[in-house]
Structures are given as structure tokens and as C-alpha cells.
Amino acid sequence: MKKITLQDIASHLNISKSTISTVLNGHGDEKRVSKETQEKIIQFAKESNYKANHLARGLSLGKSDMIGLVIPNIGDNYYARIARRIERKARLSGYNVVFSSTGEKQERESELIQSMLSRGVDGLIIASSQKNEEDILKLKKNNFPFVLIERCYPELETNFVGEDNEGGVSLAVKQLIQLGRKRIGFVSLKPGLEAMRMRLEGYQNTMEQRGLVVRDEFIHELEYEYSEDEMYEVVKSMVQFPTSVEGIVFATHFLAASGIRALKQLNIRVPMDVALISFGQMNAFDLIEPPVTAVVQPVDELGDRAVEILLENLEGKNLNHRKIILSNSLKIRKSCGAI
Structure with a gap:
């Protein structure tokens, strides 16, 4: 059977x-389309089996069965x-996902949100650039x-699913201290993202709590698009x-x-x-020599919980804003000297 297209419906009904x-x-x-015209279009679409799976969910209720996903960089292993x-x-719940990358640009993020709407x-x-309030x-x-x-x-009450950035870095620093490393450096990205600020705080607070000196020359922040x-x-x-360091914690896997x-x-x-130690993993970290100790980010749970909260909102359940912070763990390998 020939697949019915919008043009077929337009030609048959003489509607644009x-x-x-x-x-x-x-x-x-x-858009102020008359009820009579709407009913005519929907009825013909049903009879023609036009996107039947979409209609089955209640076309007349205005559902598209699509979720938009806006992320900084689809090329980043984490995202x-x-x-x-x-x-x-989402697919298991009957939804398709449309996604695109912002490149951490506020203008691009705004364009993508409007396009998806x-x-x-x-x-x-x-996953916002945090410049698009x-x-x-x-x-x-x-x-x-x-x-x-x-x-x-932070100043807006919204649904949010994130990870314990401060606690994750603290796990890494404590591991190095436990292994006798006292001069520990930290390499991060320049301020702008809340996650980077929290990871820096995790490093500084843990060092101070363990009675270790936090030296300015041990902390380095690079631009997002830094060079090798x-x-x-x-x-x-x-x-x-x-003033050489005995250990380094990197704030991201890249x-x-x-x-x-x-x-x-x-x-x-x-x-x-x-x-x-790396905050975040790459597939190659357990293959290179020595294998890299890494803070394991709760990727699967983060994705699942975000979809669950969104679907609850779409179904009219749990409309109060929810903030969920997920815990990280530490995958210990040879790079920290523990094995």
C-alpha cells in the first residue's frame, strides 16, 4: 500500500x-482552524492510516510524541x-527524541529551543549553557x-537532575591522600558552569579538611576550547x-x-x-597503560530520571518541581598508584 503523505491529504481535501x-x-x-476542517483532516488521516501510531496516542489532544533534547556537544562521549x-x-514509553548540540553557545541554545517548540x-x-536564563x-x-x-x-526553581560534583571530586582527592600524595593539583575549565565551580570547591574543601595546603600554582583553569x-x-x-605535584585531579575526562x-x-x-584521577570516564581509560582511575558519573540513572520526571509532568503527575542529585562512585585503576 502506498504511504500517504501530507501532499496526498492536501490534494484530496483541497486544503493547504x-x-x-x-x-x-x-x-x-x-491557529484558529475551524472545528469542521480539523475534524475533516483528522478523520481522513485516520482512515488513510497516516502516521497511525501517532494518532493512536490521541492526535486530537495535540500530542506529537516527541521530546526535544538540547545538549552542549553530541561528540562528547559523556553527552x-x-x-x-x-x-x-523515551522510546520504551512511546516517544521519539529530537536532539541537537549548542556548542556551549547561548544564541544557538536559544535557537534550538525555539525550533523544537x-x-x-x-x-x-x-543541558543548558547556563547563559540562557x-x-x-x-x-x-x-x-x-x-x-x-x-x-x-540556582536562582530558578525548575525540574533538575544532576550529579554530586563536589562529592565526586572529594572522592578523588581523598583517594590520592590515602595513598600518601599530599601535593595534589587540580586542572579544570574556567568558571562559568556551576559544575566546574562545584568541582573546584570539592578539591579545595577536601584539601583544607585534611590539613593540606592549597597552592595557587596547583590550580589551573583552561578555556573550554583550549589547545594541546x-x-x-x-x-x-x-x-x-x-613545587612539583604528586598527584593531579582532572575535572573532566577530556x-x-x-x-x-x-x-x-x-x-x-x-x-x-x-x-x-579523571572526573568522568572514556572508553579507552581501561585500555591504556596505566589504566586510568576515574570518578564514575551516573549516566544511565541521570537519563532515566530526567525522562521519568518529564513524562510525569506530561501526564499531569507530580507537577511540583523536583531536584535530584545523584551520587558518583570511584573506579580505581593503576593511574592513582593503588594497584
Whole structure:
């Protein structure tokens, strides 16, 4: 049987494709399409089996069965894993996921949110640049269902699922201290993201609580789009006598990968000369020598909980804003000197 298209419906009913699309996406009333025309379009779509699975969920109620996902970088292993998990969880509940990347740009994030709204998504899951409070506030004021993940706006009460950034770094620092490392460095990204600020606090607080000196020369913050040469200079400065570090905690997995490359170029032995731990994992971390100790982020649970909260909102349940902070764990490998 030939697949029915919008053009087929338009030709048969002598109604424009744009009007048909508006009605089939549940915006007929909003666009002031007459009830008679809406009923005619919906009835023909049903009889023609046009997107039958979509109609079965209640086309006339204005559901698109689509969730929009806005993330910083789909090429980042961490966000790619979150996207896969969200897509899997949503699909099991009968929803498709439309997603795209912002590149940490506020303008791009705003464009994507507006684009997804115009496509009629039922709800949004957003890992924000934290520079786009205006659009987030609009969604909140309009009671549009959305969940923020990983990054939130502390001054706004919204649905949020994140991880314990401060506690995760604390696990890493404590592990190095337990193994006798006292001069511990920290490499992060420059302030702007709440997660980076909390990870820095986790490092500083844990060092101070254990009676260790937090030296300015042990803390380095790079731009989001740093170069390998910049990482090389940072690591070089941290391993130079007389203030050389005995351990380094990298605030992200991609910082850790660059740091490992720099240490190899400098002929610094891991973990004999410098132990290291990464906040976040990469698939290769258990394959390289030495395997890399890493703070394990709760990717699967984060994706699942975000979808669950959004679906509850879409179904009119638990409409109060929910904030969930998930715990991290530590996967110990040879790079910290424990094995």
C-alpha cells in the first residue's frame, strides 16, 4: 500500500499542507482552524492510516510524541551516552527524541529551543549553557514541561537532575591522600558552569579538611576550547621542581586525556612520579597503560530520571518541581598508584 503523505491529504481535501500540518500537530485551535476542517483532516488521516501510531496516542489532544533534547556537544562521549540513554528510555514509553548540540553557545541554545517548540515537541530536556536564563524563564512562566540536566540556574526553581560534583571530586582527592600524595593539583575549565565551580570547591574543601595546603600554582583553569599546547604548558608547570605535584585531579575526562598526553611528552611516569584521577570516564581509560582511575558519573540513572520526571509532568503527575542529585562512585585503576 502506498504511504500517504501530507501532499496526498492536501490534494484530496483541497486544503493547504501548512493547515494540515498545523492540525495534525495539535495546533488547530491555536491557529484558529475551524472545528469542521480539523475534524475533516483528522478523520481522513485516520482512515488513510497516516502516521497511525501517532494518532493512536490521541492526535486530537495535540500530542506529537516527541521530546526535544538540547545538549552542549553530541561528540562528547559523556553527552552521547546521556543522549542514547534518554532516547532508549523515551522510546520504551512511546516517544521519539529530537536532539541537537549548542556548542556551549547561548544564541544557538536559544535557537534550538525555539525550533523544537515550533516543531511541536511535547517537552524538553536541556543541558543548558547556563547563559540562557531568559529562555528557561519563559518556559517556566508558560508552564511548558521541561527538565534541566547537569546544569541548572540556582536562582530558578525548575525540574533538575544532576550529579554530586563536589562529592565526586572529594572522592578523588581523598583517594590520592590515602595513598600518601599530599601535593595534589587540580586542572579544570574556567568558571562559568556551576559544575566546574562545584568541582573546584570539592578539591579545595577536601584539601583544607585534611590539613593540606592549597597552592595557587596547583590550580589551573583552561578555556573550554583550549589547545594541546596550553595543556602541555599547564602540566609542565605543575611537575617542575621545587613545587612539583604528586598527584593531579582532572575535572573532566577530556582534560584528563589531554593531560595524559602531556605527561607522556614530558616523560613523567604515571603513577610513580605523578598519580592522576579523571572526573568522568572514556572508553579507552581501561585500555591504556596505566589504566586510568576515574570518578564514575551516573549516566544511565541521570537519563532515566530526567525522562521519568518529564513524562510525569506530561501526564499531569507530580507537577511540583523536583531536584535530584545523584551520587558518583570511584573506579580505581593503576593511574592513582593503588594497584
